[in-house]
Amino acid sequence: MDIVAGLEKNGVYITSLDELDLPGTTALWTSATEIANTYSLRARNGEFADDYTVQVGAEEMMRHPHIVRWPLNDRILDIVETYLGLPAAYDTLNFFYTVADGRQVAARRWHRDVEDRRMVKVIVYLHDVDIDTGPLEILHRSFPGSDTLEGANFPVLTQEMLEERLGTTLQSGDVTTCTGRAGTVIFTDVASHYHRGRPAVARDRCALFYNFFSRTPLRPFFCGRHVFSRQQLAELAAGQTDRARDCMLWQSNLPLLARIVPSARL
Template sequence: MIRDVVSKRSEWLRNLPARTALRYCNRPAVRMRLGERHGAALHRHGPDLPILGPVEAKIVEQLDRDGIALTSIDRLDLPGSDAMIDTALHLAQRFAAQARAEAAAGKMFMIVPPEQIVAHPGIFHWGLEDRLLDIVESYIGLPPAYDGVAINYTVADGKEISTRKWHQDWEDRRILKVAVYLHDVNEQGGPFQVLSRRDTLQTDAGGYAYDLADDATLERRFGQDVRHDIISCTGTRGTIIFADTARLFHRGKPAIAHDRAALFYSYFAHAPRHPFYCERTGMTRRAMYDLASTLPARQRDAVMWRRRLPISMRMIPPATL
């Protein structure tokens, strides 16, 4: 009991700088200035956005319209995809017993240890393919930052906790998560879900506030018919989900019949609004920099986005996962 209290107090202190910075960025004069700078940056970068092929253009069109787009590994046809999924699935299966034990002990969020991903660079490097970065850049409107990859493991215990509750992500105005299913996922197997109604309250003009929500909270906010706009992303192995997790409420539906394992790649603008809420995949900065050190300049820049931040932002320690 004492250990739990000490741990919670330590986490509260660790996250205090990030919470303070968020409050500062939400002060009316500050948030309006940030919004003006962001609008100017979008305008400047517009002529330099990549030229997309038909598959990529359709994904961006769907994202602009709906905030979500689904495709498949075969249709996207990126090199090394099959081997990447095989390796990630092997890591998830090897982690399964540990994940179930952690869930039984009360842990709310399980990921394959990031050092295991580092030991298999192909998983990390897949998220830096140029065609993926083209999609991210075209949707976000600015050069992309890559926040790494996690293998999320959901135990089929039916519990609605942590990221299985409705929420929005905190990192930036627009965030693109790219989820890849490592096996078939049906309605009982914890599919990724989004609420297709855009939350118009989160803006530079109105400020940004975040909290977990249950179904009753969503009904109060969006109306009693909100359930009609929930999209369950069921799919076969290799299904790819592009979703703006800042724009849309989303969750992993509690799994009840089968455990679910999926890759989640994370992207935002190269100068995110809330850098102190980034670095959420569990991968260390040093490991990511090492994995990117021999890659082309575009990929290195996407990984090493923190180096371009003002020193005042670089000094704020990132909040805990």
């Protein structure tokens, strides 16, 4: 209830893997940090020199299905569904390696997600994240146009563009900057609140982003921004509880037209 209250009040609640103490956490941590260390080595070898963010692919994730299934624990689903007020759809995860190049691009700009009216993203930091290492930031102020779509999206803004719309620089109470040690877990509503990944400048960072919304989302054609095929989702759902399986295979109950997911850029 503390987590739900934090989401209701501020759109964000910060905790940790140790505090949550969920089954499967040790296996999750072992596999995820091993992948993160591999990507760090690849980055040092210059493999990602032209990229600002790299996503771990489906083939590699299918070798570690426990990472994908970790948030399907009843406690996580109870939190998500209490906040949403509806049965939850689990849109799996994005496993991102973020390069510390300081660029304000893509999700490093201020934006709101548009899949549903309310959403819950559960983020797990695999590296220590300070102010210079790309922390998630949640905005607590509105501005002209903040609740109005421009085309298919809400305005997507650099820091300078945001402050121009606000007519002032951001103050300390205007933003929650989610710093924390490796193992920090963040629950946040990315649909109701403007947010960004602050551009990293000091060190690369790796994190897991688990995605939830209702099973009848407002814009289903914007959902499915993950790396898995429908067949892979069915394999991941096999052997899970009825509740977990229904969360994972939520798209199968949508009308055919709504299941068509256009390609979406990162």
